[in-house]
Amino acid sequence: MPEQFPNNDQAIIRVENLEHSYGTFNAVDGISFSVKRGEIFSFLGPNGAGKSTAINVLITLLAKQKGEAYVAGYDVTREPQKVRESIGIVFQDITLDRDMTVWEILEFHGRLYNMPREERQKRIDELLSLVQLDTKRDERTKNLSGGMKRRLEIARGLMTRPKVLFLDEPTIGLDPQTRMRMWDYIKGVNNEGTTIFLTTHYMDEADQLSDRISIIDQGKIIISGKPWELKNTLGRDLIYMETNDNESALRLLKDLSSVRDIKTKPKGFVLMVNEDGTKVLPVVIDTLRKAGIEALTINLKKPSMDDVFVFYTGKDLRDVPAGKTPVLAKQAGGR
Amino acid sequence: MPMGFTTIYWRDMIRFVRFKTLLVSSLLQPALWLAFFGIAMSSNFDALTAGIPVTPGIQTVSYLTFMGAGIIAMTTLFTSLFGGIVILFDKNWGLMREILASPMNRNHIIIGIGLSGVTKSFIQAIIIIVFGILIGAAFFAGFTAVEIIIGIAGILAFVAMFALGFLFLSAAIAISMESPEGLQGVVTLLTLPIFFTSNALYPIDALPEFLKTLALYNPMTWLITGIRYFAIGSDFIAVGKHYQYTPSVIIISYIGLMVFATLMFGLAWWRFQKAVVT
Numbered sequence: 001m002p003e004q005f006p007n008n009d010q011a012i013i014r015v016e017n018l019e020h021s022y023g024t025f026n027a028v029d030g031i032s033f034s035v036k037r038g039e040i041f042s043f044l045g046p047n048g049a050g051k052s053t054a055i056n057v058l059i060t061l062l063a064k065q066k067g068e069a070y071v072a073g074y075d076v077t078r079e080p081q082k083v084r085e086s087i088g089i090v091f092q093d094i095t096l097d098r099d100m101t102v103w104e105i106l107e108f109h110g111r112l113y114n115m116p117r118e119e120r121q122k123r124i125d126e127l128l129s130l131v132q133l134d135t136k137r138d139e140r141t142k143n144l145s146g147g148m149k150r151r152l153e154i155a156r157g158l159m160t161r162p163k164v165l166f167l168d169e170p171t172i173g174l175d176p177q178t179r180m181r182m183w184d185y186i187k188g189v190n191n192e193g194t195t196i197f198l199t200t201h202y203m204d205e206a207d208q209l210s211d212r213i214s215i216i217d218q219g220k221i222i223i224s225g226k227p228w229e230l231k232n233t234l235g236r237d238l239i240y241m242e243t244n245d246n247e248s249a250l251r252l253l254k255d256l257s258s259v260r261d262i263k264t265k266p267k268g269f270v271l272m273v274n275e276d277g278t279k280v281l282p283v284v285i286d287t288l289r290k291a292g293i294e295a296l297t298i299n300l301k302k303p304s305m306d307d308v309f310v311f312y313t314g315k316d317l318r319d320v321p322a323g324k325t326p327v328l329a330k331q332a333g334g335r
Numbered sequence: 336m337p338m339g340f341t342t343i344y345w346r347d348m349i350r351f352v353r354f355k356t357l358l359v360s361s362l363l364q365p366a367l368w369l370a371f372f373g374i375a376m377s378s379n380f381d382a383l384t385a386g387i388p389v390t391p392g393i394q395t396v397s398y399l400t401f402m403g404a405g406i407i408a409m410t411t412l413f414t415s416l417f418g419g420i421v422i423l424f425d426k427n428w429g430l431m432r433e434i435l436a437s438p439m440n441r442n443h444i445i446i447g448i449g450l451s452g453v454t455k456s457f458i459q460a461i462i463i464i465v466f467g468i469l470i471g472a473a474f475f476a477g478f479t480a481v482e483i484i485i486g487i488a489g490i491l492a493f494v495a496m497f498a499l500g501f502l503f504l505s506a507a508i509a510i511s512m513e514s515p516e517g518l519q520g521v522v523t524l525l526t527l528p529i530f531f532t533s534n535a536l537y538p539i540d541a542l543p544e545f546l547k548t549l550a551l552y553n554p555m556t557w558l559i560t561g562i563r564y565f566a567i568g569s570d571f572i573a574v575g576k577h578y579q580y581t582p583s584v585i586i587i588s589y590i591g592l593m594v595f596a597t598l599m600f601g602l603a604w605w606r607f608q609k610a611v612v613t
Contacts, residue, residue: 059436061436061611062613063611081438084436084438089432089436095430095432097346097350100350104346108345108430111345112434112437112439113437113438
C-alpha cells in the first residue's frame with residue numbers, strides 16, 4: 001500500500017534508511033518513516049523486532065550507525081543536545097529511584113534540564129494534577145502501584161514541554177484496566193499538542209491509540225498506514241472455514257469475484273472478502289455445496305489489528321507450503 | 336555557568352540522609368574502629384615503646400594519636416571507593432538512562448558524585464577527630480585557636496583531594512561494570528593493598544624495600560602525611576620513630592594527590608564518554 005510521506009515542514013521525526021547492527025545482527029535493517037507534528041505514531045512489532053533500538057537512536061542514547069535521522073528538525077548525530085532538549089522519554093523499564101518521592105523525581109528532572117525554579121514548581125503542580133498524583137506528592141515511588149509509576153514517568157517525560165514524547169512499551173506489565181486508563185492519559189497529552197511516538201507489541205494498543213502505525217519485524221518496516229487502512233488491506237471481512245475437502249474448496253473459491261485472497265490454516269482456510277461477509281457467505285456455501293463439499297466450521301469476523309499483524313509479519317502462505325503456518329494464530333511473544 | 340552537578344549532588348545527598356541505617360553506620364563505623372582497634376592497639380604499642388627514652392624537646396605522641404590519622408584516611412578510602420555505587424544502581428535500576436538522555440554534560444555526573452562523596456568524607460573526618468579527642472587522641476595538642484582552624488582546614492583539604500581521586504576511580508569502575516557484586520569485588524581487591532602499603536598503622540621505614548617503594552607512591556601515604564602534619568605537627572616521635580615534615584614534603588604530597596585526582600578524572604571522563612546504557 002502506498003504510504004503518503006508528509007513533507008518536511010509537517011514531519012517532526014524523519015528517518016531515512018536507518019540501519020543499526022550489533023555485531024553481525026542487523027537489529028534495524030534500513031527503515032524509513034516520518035512522523036507528523038501532532039500525531040500519535042506507533043511502531044508495532046514483536047519483541048526483538050528492532051523497535052527499541054530504533055527509539056534509542058532517535059533519543060540519542062545509541063550512536064547512529066547508518067542512515068539519516070532528524071528529530072524536531074535536528075540531526076541526532078550532529079546536534080544531539082538540541083534533540084535532547086526537544087524530547088521527553090518514557091523508557092521501557094521503570095526508571096525511578098525507589099527511595100525518592102514523587103515530587104523529588106520531577107524536581108530532579110526539571111533541574112537536570114535547567115528549568116528555572118518557578119517554572120519547575122508550576123509545571124510539577126500542573127502535571128501532578130494531569131496524571132492524578134496530587135495526593136502522592138510526598139510518597140516514595142516504591143509505594144506507588146505499577147500504573148501510578150507509569151503515570152509519574154509520563155509526567156516526568158512532559159516536564160520540559162517536549163515537542164515529541166517517546167513512549168517505549170508504555171503499558172507493558174500493567175493490568176488491562178490500568179492499560180486502558182493509560183491510553184486515556186496518552187490521548188489527553190496528545191490532545192494538548194504533544195506529538196507521540198510509541199512502540200508496542202500490543203495490537204489493540206496500537207489500534208486504539210495511533211493515528212498511524214508502522215508494522216516492524218526483523219528490523220524492517222513491513223507496512224505503514226492508518227489503523228483502518230491497514231485493516232482494509234485485508235478486505236472488508238474475514239471468513240474462516242473448515243471443510244471436508246479444503247484443497248478442492250480453495251481451488252473453487254479463489255475464482256469468486258468477491259474473494260480477494262485466501263490464506264490456508266492447519267485445519268481450514270481464511271477468505272478475505274471485498275464485500276459484506278454476510279452477503280458473500282451464502283454464495284460461498286452454495287458454491288461448495290454444488291461441488292459436493294461440506295462446510296464443517298464457519299466463522300465470520302472483521303479484520304483486527306492482530307490479523308493485519310500476522311498477515312504482514314507471518315510468513316506469507318504464497319511462499320510457504322500450504323498448512324505450514326497458521327495465519328490467524330497469535331504470534332509467540334505477541335501477547 | 337551550567338550547574339548540572341549541583342542536581343546530581345542534591346540527589347545523592349537526599350539518598351545519604353534518607354537511608355538512616357546506612358547514614359548511622361557510616362558515621363558510627365569510623366568511631367568504632369577508633370574505639371576498639373585504636374584503644375586495643377595503642378595499649379599494646381604504647382607498652383612496647385615505653386622503654387624508648389623520650390627525646391627532650393620533641394613531643395612523643397601516643398599510638399592512638401598516630402593511628403587516628405590512619406583511621407581518617409581509611410574511612411575516606413572506603414567511603415570514596417564505594418561512592419560510585421549509586422551510578423551502578425542507577426544504571427541497572429534507576430535514573431542513569433534519564434540522566435544520559437538529558438542535555439546535561441556527562442562531566443557533571445562525575446563532579447556531582449565527587450562533591451557528594453567529599454561532603455560525606457568531611458562529615459566522617461570531623462566525627463573521627465572529635466571522637467578521637469574525646470577518647471584521648473592528642474590532635475592539635477598545644478595548638479593555638481588559629482592553628483587549630485588551619486589544622487582542620489588543612490586536613491579537610493587533603494581529605495577532599497584524596498576522596499576526589501578515589502571517587503572518580505569508583506565512578507569509572509561503576510559505569511563500566513554490570514553488577515554491584517563485581518564492583519564490591521574490585522573495591523575489596525583495591526582497598527587491601529592500598530591500606531596496608533600505607534603508613535596508616537605503622538611507620539613504613541621498616542617495610543621490605545618492595546613494599547616501601549609501593550608505600551612511598553601510595554596516595555594514601557600522601558594523605559596520611561598531610562593529616563599528621565596538620566593534626567600533630569611537623570616534628571614528633573611516634574612508635575619509636577622521629578617524624579620531621581618539611582613544608583616541601585607536604586606540598587609534594589598534595590601535588591601528588593592532585594595529579595592522582597586529575598588522572599582518575601580523566602579515566603572517569605573516558606569511561607563516561609564510552610558509556611552506553613539502553
